[in-house]
Amino acid sequence: MVLKHDTSIPLHQQLSDSLRRDIETGKYAPGQKIPTELELHQLYQVSRVTVRSALDSLVKSGLLIRRRGKGTFVAQSRMSRSITHDISFSDMCLQSGMVPGARTIKSVIEAASDDDLRELELTPPAQVVVLERIRYANSVPVCIEIHRMPERYLFLLEENLNNASLQKAIAAHNISWVGYGKTIKLVYAPYDIAKYLSVSQGYPLISIQAVSFDDQGPAHRVTQLVVGDRLELHTT
DSSP: OOOOOSSOOOOOHHHHHHHHHHHHSSSSOOTOOOOOOOHHHHHTTTTTHHHHHHEEEEEEESSSEEETTTEEEEOOOOHHHHEEEEOHHHHHHHHHHHHEEEEEEEEEEEEEEEHHHHHHHHOSSSSSEEEEEEEETTTEEEEEEEEEEGGGGGGGSSSSSSTTTTHHHHTTTTTTEEEEEEEEEEEEEHHHHHHHHHHTTTTTEEEEEEEEEETEEEEEEEEEEEGGGEEEEEEE
């Protein structure tokens, strides 16, 4: 396949448009790995610089995502979440037509931080239950969840929360959480988070922080670090 050199349209734009058409027509499906830079260089007979520029534009537009050490993939459809209503990650996936998944990477009890003491209204010295999980949509890592809870949630350390709903786990103990307010901001992935999410260090993430309550008071601090191009937020 050869691009046109006798036109005012830059080669990188022609290549970008060609790849965009291939994605829109289903030649490359959501989640599918596209050819490497070298393969595209050989296929389209353009320089590696041209290929890289075309891919960069498609990454910036959200059509492609790069996964460190794995290659470049067609982006999955974005999930949609209301910031005015509480919804679990699992339910958010299902509403978006995706299959939810989870892998626990930390399950411990540790000394409460200053933020734990303040937001969970604990008296020092206190300890908190800490759960950290990678959340997947259609087997693609989308989010890191960091949960911090008072010691009355020690029972969660005995639960197998891989590919399971935390909300259902607490509901099985006749507990429900009600959240009040969220803090949303842009952050950039440090090395360890980037590795878990298969993105490059410094990749933009949406940080969503919230505190929930049970019938005994403040019960749950959560921070969700979501890959920035995998989620759209709305207020309705």
